[in-house]
Amino acid sequence: MSENLYDVLGVAHDASADEIKRAYRKLARKLHPDTNPDDPESEARFKQVAQAYEVLSDPAARERYDRFGSVDGFDFGDPFGGGGGLGDLFDAFFGGASPFGGGGGRGRGPAGPPRGPDIEVVAVLEFADAVFGAKHEVKVRTAIACDVCEGSGATPGSEPTTCPDCNGSGEQRMVRQTMLGQIVSASVCRRCQGQGQIVTDPCSECRGEGRTIVDKTYTVDIPAGVDTGSTLRLTGRGAVGPRSGPAGDLYVKIKVRPHDRFQRQGYDLLEDLPVSMTQAALGHHLSYETLDGVEDLVIPRGTQSGRVFRLRHRGVPHVEGRGRGDLLVRVVVMTPQDLDAEQEDLLERFAELRGEEVARPDTGLLSKIRSAFR
Ligand SMILES: [Zn+2]
Ligand SMILES: [Zn+2]
CATH class of the missing domain: 1.10.287.110 (DnaJ domain)
Known part of the structure; x- marks a missing residue:
């Protein structure tokens, strides 16, 4: 700044x-x-x-x-450092804790209204939205400044007054004479809860809180490249503090729904691509659907199972900065399992031509029966 x-x-x-x-x-x-x-x-x-x-x-x-x-x-607030525990909002409003006690603090001096609590919300994103970024709506229960008193907590027309006990400092000082000299101790003023001001004529709408609880929907700009575990911080969009205390922050925790084909590995995407035995042996040319659209993919003849083809820059954009990861397509050669008699014969003939010995575990009874009927 x-x-x-x-x-x-x-x-x-x-x-x-x-x-x-x-x-x-x-x-x-x-x-x-x-x-x-x-x-x-x-x-x-x-x-x-x-x-x-x-x-x-x-x-x-x-x-x-x-x-x-x-x-x-x-400390402007590293995500979970400092005061302002998440969930203070609910403690402060529904838990019966001190109505002015909730929220931040975060190294504040004693006078002045406390900062409002941070709010945390989980955004569940579709896979592609996390990859490419999107606008996403989140619903939060939060506190906003009271309309009626504009956040002051005082009935319109009246003003909060300086606390007479602490003269607005929010602190009570005790001076004691001891044998060692004067000892001054300071504590939070009990009358004004450290705010330095008291509301003598509280607003009827918010009962002097200066804020009201509402359900709100925020549209969050999800940057491209986020993943499960990413947290976005929206400064000043948490709950406001009592009596115009500064607002806390809104933390949006990201959860990404799994994709039915792609897996993420950092900024790379992975897919296991099933390829038939014949396609792998003879070579194959296919239309391959990436997240960016359909591309040509050539499986060269003689491709072994496990071979990885790298499609550059078809992965996930880096969430900070430029560039994208790659899309890694790993070939999985599928062994046919549903051979009919003709196909089996062909494969046996094929093995013969290749000089490959095939000692089939089920030769025995079955093949004897088969040859008997030939
Ligand atoms: Zn009010
Ligand atoms: Zn006071």
């Missing part, structure tokens, strides 16, 4: 926490991917805004940013 975070939110460097929050809310609403479907520019802006807010709404991170001019070392 090279752009100045204050510029991203359009606020002055000395903006108050409230101003930052207001600017974020306004921009987040304007740029939200739901309001701007299929608009990559808005989506990119939205991510920047969410990340800028994540830093600037956290006093400790903001201070670090102001001092060092960068956010290196700030």
Whole structure:
């Protein structure tokens, strides 16, 4: 992130926490991917805004940013690091845990609304969609800012007020005189749960939460080349935190349905191609259906079972960067099993001509009967 975070939110460097929050809310609403479907520019802006807010709404991170001019070392959230356990959403809303306790934290200072939880969803893809990429809809149960109070948690017309117990710091400091001198200890303010503000007139729609639970459908751009086990992270598309806390992220875990012919091995595709004994011996020319369409495939005469033909760049595109894997076609020569008498005779004659000794396990009774009737 090279752009100045204050510029991203359009606020002055000395903006108050409230101003930052207001600017974020306004921009987040304007740029939200739901309001701007299929608009990559808005989506990119939205991510920047969410990340800028994540830093600037956290006093400790903001201070670090102001001092060092960068956010290196700030944990923007490697997938499963940091706080914000998946499933917190449900704990927070249905599990009876503290309504403000759910969600991230992730190194935040004490004041300000906590970040919303990350959400995880599994996308089950058709094989070809995983290979070539696709748009895929996922349904999630998530939290969005309450319409009525616009996320503040306060009845419209009223505003949350600064917590009188901690004067908005979100912390309670205890100073004790001891023989060794002053000892100062800080703990999360119990009255405001560390948010620095209290809602005296809670919004009736969300009961002061500032957010409501909804079922949402997101259309996810699946990049070409993903496989089972891939996880996509959609920044800022998780649940919003209480009272306009920044949104968590949405993690889309990929599961790919098996293909009835092809198997994946990294970026290569494999298929076992059954070829008859005669085709393998005499050579064969066939129309071979790849994922990209039909191609000519020549099985040269005398092809042995197990031989692999490599169709270059007919495999899976690399999920990052250029290039594609190959399609490996492995010949499996099929031994005929349903020979009739005429075919058996021909093969025996063939073996004779080749000088191949064939000691058949069922010569004995059966062939004696057969020769008796000849
Ligand atoms: Zn509300
Ligand atoms: Zn307080």
